[in-house]
Amino acid sequence: xxxxxxxxxxxxxxxxxxxxxxxxxxxxxxxxxxxxxxxxxxxxxxxxxxxxxxxxxxxxxxxxxxxxxxxxxxxxxxxxxxxxxxxxxxxxxxxxxxxxxxxxxxxxxxxxxxxxxxxxxxxxxxxxxxxxxxxxxxxxxxxxxxxxxxxxxxxxxxxxxxxxxxxxxxxxxxxxxxxxxxxxxxxxxxxxxxxxxxxxxxxxxxxxxxxxxxxxxxxxxxxxxxxxxxxxxxxxxxxxxxxxxxxxxxxxxxxxxxxxxxxxxxxxxxxxxxxxxxxxxxxxxxxxxxxxxxxxxxxxxxxxxxxxxxxxxxxxxxxxxxxxxxxxxxxxxxxxxxxxxxxxxxxxxxxxxxxxxxxxxxxxxxxxxxxxxxxxxxxx
Numbered sequence: 001x002x003x004x005x006x007x008x009x010x011x012x013x014x015x016x017x018x019x020x021x022x023x024x025x026x027x028x029x030x031x032x033x034x035x036x037x038x039x040x041x042x043x044x045x046x047x048x049x050x051x052x053x054x055x056x057x058x059x060x061x062x063x064x065x066x067x068x069x070x071x072x073x074x075x076x077x078x079x080x081x082x083x084x085x086x087x088x089x090x091x092x093x094x095x096x097x098x099x100x101x102x103x104x105x106x107x108x109x110x111x112x113x114x115x116x117x118x119x120x121x122x123x124x125x126x127x128x129x130x131x132x133x134x135x136x137x138x139x140x141x142x143x144x145x146x147x148x149x150x151x152x153x154x155x156x157x158x159x160x161x162x163x164x165x166x167x168x169x170x171x172x173x174x175x176x177x178x179x180x181x182x183x184x185x186x187x188x189x190x191x192x193x194x195x196x197x198x199x200x201x202x203x204x205x206x207x208x209x210x211x212x213x214x215x216x217x218x219x220x221x222x223x224x225x226x227x228x229x230x231x232x233x234x235x236x237x238x239x240x241x242x243x244x245x246x247x248x249x250x251x252x253x254x255x256x257x258x259x260x261x262x263x264x265x266x267x268x269x270x271x272x273x274x275x276x277x278x279x280x281x282x283x284x285x286x287x288x289x290x291x292x293x294x295x296x297x298x299x300x301x302x303x304x305x306x307x308x309x310x311x312x313x314x315x316x317x318x319x320x321x322x323x324x325x326x327x328x329x330x331x332x333x334x335x336x337x338x339x340x341x342x343x344x345x346x347x348x349x350x351x352x353x354x355x356x357x358x359x360x361x362x363x364x365x366x367x368x369x370x371x372x373x374x375x376x377x378x379x380x
Contacts, residue, residue: 023062026054030070038075048079055083063087071095081106096121104129111135116143123147128154137163142171149177156184162336168192179203187211187338190328193274194265201273202309208321209313211344214337216327218257219320233279233288240295252278257330272297276310277329280322286314 033039033047051070055063067088070080085106088095096102096110096118102125110118111132120143122128123136128151136144137160145167148154156164165188168175175192178184179200187207189196196204232255239248245267252263256278266274272293279289290311297303327333337343 022054022057023059026051026058026062026066027069029054030066034069034071034073036073044077048077051080051083055087060089064089064091067091068095071099074100078103078105085110093117093121097124101127104131107132108135111139114139116141120144120147124151126151126153133160142167142173145171145174146177149174149181152181161188161339165189165191165335168195172196176200185338185344188335190325190335193329194262198271198273198306201271202306202313205273205277205313205317205322205325208325209317211321211338213321213324213343214333216324216333218327218330218332219323229283230288232282233284233292236279236292237295240292255282256326258326262329270297272306272310276313277322277325280314280317280319281326283319284314286311289314 029047029050033051039047055066058066064087067084067086068091070076071084071088071091073080076084081103084095085092107122108131111122112135116139119136119139119141122132123144124147128136133154136148145164149164149167154160164174164178168178168189169191172192172195175189175195176197178192179186179189179196185207186200186203189200189204190208193201193204235251236248239245239251246264248267249260249264252258252266253260256263258266266278269275275293275296276289279292284292290307293307293310324333328335
């Protein structure tokens, strides 16, 4: 290798100079190799022989320093790569996250050990093969799934999509990360709805529009009870205006079949997103539904943008879509059915189509609902 003495010279120095000399030579040789462009075959063979001889001879601290230096090289042969992983010690997590490339056999060896920190570092890499992904997803670790959810290079499909959305149900951080991605069907985050902020909840709700939905056992029930929608909304306005939320909880428990804890969460949620689902599933239109939301939600901040969005959703979403979402919360349906082609959205959502839909949906009924809400707010 250019710039190096012949291998025999290094071997003589090692044998006559002791451990300290071996430490110095190893670190210097690895630093010099890392600074060079991709070596020729003869140079690489010479350095492999040198490194293989020096690493076992040097002290642990020198081996660690040398491995960290060597890991910065533009190219490592399988022999050199294995030397790095065998000796880098504390620097291994950082190396897994920053190395330009790592061979699949080395990744498999690390994954087989099931070290959560190292697996999470691997999950964040942008060059993962199908085989590597198949090893990562069975690892039951929040850290690994958070890294996978944040990895924009991964396109979740089939069982991987099912696994990552199931993880969102159990980990709010995964749910929030997926909700921020452009390539995830937000409807699949319905089971993690209560882990999300209000804007993300609205995205989930909106994702049920413009698509065919499977029939649910709850559909017929809500068709029967929707005849008393007016009485239902009047009762809710009275209960919310008097802040009798425990009674709202009991009422929701009776009509939805959800457990009391979940109904209590809905009744005490001052954003109104979960309440919207129940109101629309019950058949409330924009005029009556917005009155209930006004009584139930927080008035501490300017919510004019959110109010307009709720009014739009009342007019654009079918009752059936929110009955389906409520069925998801109850566990009555398999949400993965939505991945089938027949249940995909009619149009793909883009910034242009969203703007067009928003404009088209500002119908007179919505305008009247918003005006009524503002009048109630000014009178209240």
